[in-house]
């Protein structure tokens with residue numbers, strides 16, 4: 227544990243959060259979203275912890291992420307939620323990855339790749355019910371359903387899912403939420419009347435699954451909540467426990483006179499003679515530069531504000547009269563057990579969301595996994611549902 231900066235990841239917390247979500251999901255299955263390296267927590271360990279907690283599906287956003295899960299021996303259904311045109315879809319199909327299609331062009335591209343792979347592609351059709359991001363709009367939906375049924379009749383694809391995504395589920399009273407629900411019901415009804423027999427209909431992200439049981443359908447897709455962060459912080463924590471604690475070790479400490487300018491640009495000046503400590507964590511590690519002179523950390527038993535600019539590899543804190551030694555721990559954020567800020571507090575302080583705080587913790591920061599017994603780690607989880 228000598229790394230100057232370490233992200234501790236509590237796999238027991240991920241498992242417990244997913245168990246809580248699985249309970250809240252009722253009859254619906256749970257797809258744990260582990261895209262973006264498991265929101266910064268590590269995709270494979272997060273996936274295993276989520277499967278141990280009751281998830282039976284996984285979701286990712288890049289083909290490389292899907293293949294990484296398969297390479298780790300994880301065999302449960304994996305949905306790739308963005309199908310990028312021109313990509314080698316046959317590799318995903320050969321690995322038994324489920325693909326999203328929201329346009330006739332993508333349905334046809336997937337069908338062509340399935341021919342190459344020599345195996346039917348498992349496809350989830352996506353309707354745009356009001357987010358205006360991915361998915362087929364109302365006007366294009368009939369053509370997408372038709373193209374999918376044609377490809378299915380040729381044995382090239384199997385339509386296993388019907389899906390959509392909420393724009394404002396984190397504001398449960400937003401009028402778009404019931405509108406999107408109604409739009410999804412219409413899209414499902416249309417597809418089913420046309421002859422689609424989906425294995426799963428799915429719509430809900432973390433916020434929707436926690437605030438709108440009528441959005442659960444057959445499968446829910448929580449992401450941020452499995453990592454213990456609230457999808458709708460104004461409504462509380464929902465009993466979730468943050469899984470990541472970011473800990474640095476003081477690189478050096480020294481006394482400086484009053485009136486000393488600190489860090490680039492001298493945007494902080496010491497008020498009097500004081501002790502400064504150098505914390506080896508910077509924007510290359512994911513500490514937002516926006517947090518200069520703003521974000522707090524826990525050091526020597528108290529909250530301290532970052533003094534001056536966050537640099538690429540380090541920042542400075544001002545200890546005043548307090549003692550701190552090189553090697554002492556500084557907690558940047560965590561679950562709050564020791565009085566440290568949470569990722570949510572960091573997000574609030576700089577006008578972003580907790581998602582961005584944890585996801586941007588950089589690749590050079592080692593992750594230390596804790597809290598899930600080796601017997602759970604050994605089993606990639608879940609019954610084999612493909613092939």
Ligand SMILES: *Cc1c(COP(=O)(O)O)cnc(C)c1O
Nearest residue numbers: 259307391431432447448449450
């Ligand atoms: C990322 C993602 C989710 C999870 O969203 P959270 O707000 O993190 O729960 C669900 N569905 C899709 C399609 C996504 O891309």
